[in-house]
Amino acid sequence: MSNFPFNSTRFSRLIRVYFKENGRSLTRAIFSYFVISLAIWLIITSILIAEGDSFHWGLQIPMFEFIAIIGPTLAAAWFYGRMNKPERQISFLVIPATHFEKHLLATLMGIVVPLIAGMLTYYVCEIICIELHHLLVTPKDYYYYELSLNFKDEFYGKPLILQLHRNHILFVFVVTNISLHGFFSAFFQFFSLHFTKNLIFKIVLLMVILTTFISTFIFMVLESLHISENRLFDLVEDWVTSIMGRDINGSETLLFAIPAAFSAVVLWYAGYVRLKEYQLQ
């Protein structure tokens, strides 16, 4: 077969080998993740119901962030992280496929599949908890009567995904979260090619240090230019309004989403270059 960076037959073989070798552990991991996520959500819901406080939809956004975004982000370090044993490094590096195909496999299995699994886990957990909530509480709770009718129609006791098409705040929220997921996953993936021991701890530590350093730097630059953060948010809002033809609440969060998405691509490419230069540790 040729040395062309991508060959669909070869790539499908890579996926097949991967699933045959790791199918069981992958299924076990996804199932465990689902059980743990559901258990946590049920515990929180039960506590809220027991306290007569069933502000259910308020749970959806943080749960979405934890289950669909943060958990799968950590999984991005797993693919290359499991290469901490020489025999696994050898097995992966000597398989006759291009570096591009191998990195694509790492991205598919370490970022895309966990994200989809996280989203599905979130969605199934959400449906179960909403049904439970409707069964036990609705519409007796305090917040139900406090909310306006329109708001109830839009939000109350409905899965987050069903609210996206008519609620732009949530849409922007999901786009921002997925962009950030892309960035953090690419960050984890890239540095998992550098560290072998205590991988997650080292990457998180590095991330905290870099975030502190970069945000301090940006803050200092903005201050020296006499530009306030609110002014920047306004600029983004204006830009989105000019594109969409109307004002969309929450669009200022795209200020984070755009550089995050761009950085994700850069980090992904850096990971590819690093894989090409990767030697047995």
Added chain:
Amino acid sequence: MIHIRDLSFQYGKTSIYDNFNLTIDQPGIHGLFGTNGTGKSTLLKLINGLLFPNQGSCTVMNEVSSKRSPDLLEKIYYLPEEIDSPAVTALAFGELKGAFYPQFDNKKLYELLKLFSIPEDKLMHQMSYGQRKKAMIAIAMASNAPLLLMDEPTNGLDIPSKLRFREAVNGFFHSKDILIISTHQVRDLDEIMNHLLILQEGQILFQDSIARIEQTFECYSSSSLEKDDQSLFQLKNGDVVHHIRRNLSGRPSPVHLETLISAFFEQPQAMKENI
């Protein structure tokens, strides 16, 4: 097939190879020997592109090995000392891997697994170390890759399995291909090896074909340590003493590999003077 030119390689500050040159283009089985830490495994990893030279070049079939191109990788099969063992049967694993090697022979794999008595339904991660190793040897040999690299393949094998290994190499290895076996177990390669390569301190101490060695040296045994005039080196093994001397008969004479290799390590100058 393999051309290494002025290669230097170091692990951190420890130099393993410095201006190292090697050419291997003769088909057959090459035994790679050397003392511990001399760089045998490193050499196989450099050939396979798992390690990159600090200086110099390593090309295999006219391709730079460190690029790890699929075209090159499908022509090399590397069996490391430590092996990964997924939760699949040996046959299934072989067939999966085999899809990447154009000349992979499933029938040969089946026969080799049978020869090594590998249970058909047992998953590889549930097998003993020896069983896994045999399964991996079978997969490696069934790949029919033009260049086969094996690092300590007989480590962890019991005596009957070592015999099966020799049988497998004798019966299933294509003589037009190259098989490089790095090992300390000289006896495992006795009578199956066609070429000898001895490394010492990052340099080639000796490299030649067994046919030429048999023309150059001869071995004989005695029960006494008394050295005759022509004996270049003696190796005491229990009550038997193996001697090596220059072959003056002009006829090939089977050499005792352990004695020959020990002689090169112990008396390199005397041995080289007689080549």
